[in-house]
Amino acid sequence: MRSLERHRDVGAYALGVLDEAEAFRFEDHLMECPRCTTEVTAFGATTRQLMLYRRATPRAVHPFAGPGPRLLDRLLGEVAARHRTARRRLLYAVAASVVVALAAPATALVAAGGEKAVRVTATDEKSGVWAQVTTENEVYGSQVELKVKDAAGPRVCRLVVVGRDGSEQTVTSWNAPHHDARPSTMRGGAALHPEEIARYEVRTELGELLVRLDAR
Structure with missing residues (x-):
């Protein structure tokens, strides 16, 4: 082989991909x-990194290889265990909600995710409006659910959260139907966390207070 072609074998020799005969001839050329010789030395760091990578990398798995029966049994067992745990948590949450719903108007509920939700209920004697607010703590603040009975519609109403620092935030607004006393449900969010909320107020669009619910 010509000298120019021998020069091109430097990388292949350093990486160990030449066959035995070619490697023997290249070693004669190195002398x-x-x-x-200088270039082979320069390849040393790259060669060591590739060797370390090969040792640390598991053998390739055939793309059509299927899991063995033990692996399938273990995976199915883990899935079943997770489902049982989720069902138990849901049952605990439902049981807690039922028990607490029979207690005082302001109660603490255990949500499915383990967080506590605060529920307050009130009826205004003057306006006749009944409201129930359930608040759950979130990273951003609070998730708020409002149930309200207002038979004096139609009118535009809104739920306002009043903070312990005096700040106010509108959570949601809605149109009360015409003389309909059935409960309506709305949801919204507030930047205040439950412990930062002093009270909830249902107001008309003009600011008239319909019912006030004090937070604990």
Whole structure:
């Protein structure tokens, strides 16, 4: 082989991909070529990194290889266990809600995710409006659910959260139907966390207070 082609074998030799005969001939060439000797030395760091990578990388798995029966049994067992845990949590949450619903107007509920939800209920004797607010703590603040009975519609109403610092935030607004006393449900969010809320107020669009619900 010509000398120019031998020069091109530097990388292949350093990475160990030449067959035995080619490697033997290239080593004879190295004894007479300072340039190739220098380049082989320069490849040393790359060669070591590739060797470490090969040792740390598991053998490739055939793309059509299927899991063995033990792996399938273990995966099915883990899925079943997770489902049982989720069902137990849901049952606990439902049981807690039922028990607390029979207690005082302001109660603490256990949500499915383990967070506590605060529920307050009130009826205004003057306006006749009944409201129930359920608040859950979230990263951003509070998630608020409002149930309200207002038979004096039609009118535009809104739920306002009043903070302990005196700040106010509108959570949601709605149109009360015409003389309909059935409960309506609305949901919204507030930047205040439950412990930062002093009270909830249902107001008309003009600011008239319909019912006030004090937070605990």
